Amino acid sequence: MKKRILTAVLLLFAHSIFAQQAIAVKKSGSGKPIIFLPGFTTPGSVWDETIAQLPTGFEHHVISYAGFNGMAPVDTPW
DSSP, X not given: OHHHHHHHHHHHHHHHHHTTOSEEEEEEEOSEEEEEOOOTXXXXXXXXXXXXXXXXXXXXEEEEETTSTXXXXXXXXX
C-alpha cells in the first residue's frame, strides 16, 4: 500500500512540474540524433555556434530549462 501511495505522489509531483513546461526542445536537421544540454543557468542557444560548425547528417535536439532563454520559470521548487 505504501508503494502505491508513494507512486501516486511522485506521479502528481512530476505532472505538476512538466505541466508547467520545465523544459523546451528545439529540433533541427535530420540524421543521427544529438542532444545538446546546456549548463543549468544558461540557455540552449549557447549551442548555436557549435551546431553551425557540425557537418550535415545530424538531427539536433537543443534543450532549454524553465526560467532561461525566454521561458517562464516553474512555480514549484526543483
